[in-house]
Amino acid sequence: xxxxxxxxxxxxxxxxxxxxxxxxxxxxxxxxxxxxxxxxxxxxxxxxxxxxxxxxxxxxxxxxxxxxxxxxxxxxxxxxxxxxxxx
Numbered sequence: 001x002x003x004x005x006x007x008x009x010x011x012x013x014x015x016x017x018x019x020x021x022x023x024x025x026x027x028x029x030x031x032x033x034x035x036x037x038x039x040x041x042x043x044x045x046x047x048x049x050x051x052x053x054x055x056x057x058x059x060x061x062x063x064x065x066x067x068x069x070x071x072x073x074x075x076x077x078x079x080x081x082x083x084x085x086x087x
Contacts, residue, residue, distance in 0.1 A: 004075050006054065006064045010044040014075055018055045020068045028053055035061035 002014040021028055032053060035041040040060050043050075048065040055061060064071065 002075075004071065006044055006062065006071060006074075007066045008044065008046050010064075012054065012056070012062065016056050016058060017075075018057050020071050021053050021055070022068055023050045023053045023063070031055070032061060032063070035059075 003011040004014050004017070006012055023029065023032065032041065042060055042062045045051075045063045045065040050063045050065065052064045052066055052068045052071055053061060054064060054071070066074075
């Protein structure tokens with residue numbers, strides 16, 4: 001199982017990640033609020049500005065202080081290929 005560091009020592013399972021988006025649009029702000037209301041929001045930004053929103057296949061929404069570009073870089077290996085989950 002490949003883990004991705006999303007900042008401040010927090011890790012997520014790469015195989016569970018659906019998308020990484022910017023938190024600026026109104027639809028994403030609604031997704032965040034709905035996840036908060038359902039108890040499915042995880043704030044991993046440690047009080048800093050939220051720069052990316054991670055949508056997981058478990059219906060969890062995770063907030064991170066890293067940019068989507070930085071999370072994308074961390075999910076790739078040195079050659080630029082995306083890690084595949086090993087079975």
